[in-house]
Amino acid sequence: QVHLVESGGGLVQAGGSLRLSCAASVRTLTAYDMAWFRQAPGKEREFVGAITSSGYNTYYADSVKGRFTISRDNAKNTVYLEMNSLKPEDTAVYYCAARLRSPRAYGSEFEYRNWGQGTQVTVSS
Numbered sequence: 001q002v003h004l005v006e007s008g009g010g011l012v013q014a015g016g017s018l019r020l021s022c023a024a025s026v027r028t029l030t031a032y033d034m035a036w037f038r039q040a041p042g043k044e045r046e047f048v049g050a051i052t053s054s055g056y057n058t059y060y061a062d063s064v065k066g067r068f069t070i071s072r073d074n075a076k077n078t079v080y081l082e083m084n085s086l087k088p089e090d091t092a093v094y095y096c097a098a099r100l101r102s103p104r105a106y107g108s109e110f111e112y113r114n115w116g117q118g119t120q121v122t123v124s125s
Contacts, residue, residue: 002114009119020081022096038092050106093118
C-alpha cells in the first residue's frame with residue numbers, strides 16, 4: 001500500500017502555471033508507475049498523464065500534451081506535474097495515482113490501486 005499526498009493546487013489565471021507535487025510514503029518509489037488524473041465537477045475522472053517507474057517514458061492525454069509535463073524524483077519519492085498555459089477547462093481536482101510497474105495501458109483509472117486525496121486547481125478566465 002502506498003500513501004500519496006498531493007500539494008500545490010490553487011487558483012491561477014488563464015495562461016498561468018502551477019506545479020503539483022505528489023509525495024509517496026513508500027520505501028522506494030522505483031517500483032511504481034505513477035499517474036495523474038483529474039475530475040471536474042459533474043464529469044468523470046479522466047487521465048492526464050503518466051510516467052513509468054524508471055522515468056524514461058511519459059504519456060499524456062491529448063488535451064494537455066505540450067502544456068503539461070510529468071517528472072519524478074525517486075530519491076525524494078515524489079512525482080510532479082508541471083502545468084503551463086493553463087485554461088479554464090483545466091479546472092478540476094487533480095489526483096495522483098500509483099501502481100506497481102506494469103506493461104498494461106496507463107490511461108485507465110482501474111489500473112491504479114493507490115490514490116491521493118486530490119488537490120483543487122482552479123483556472124479563472
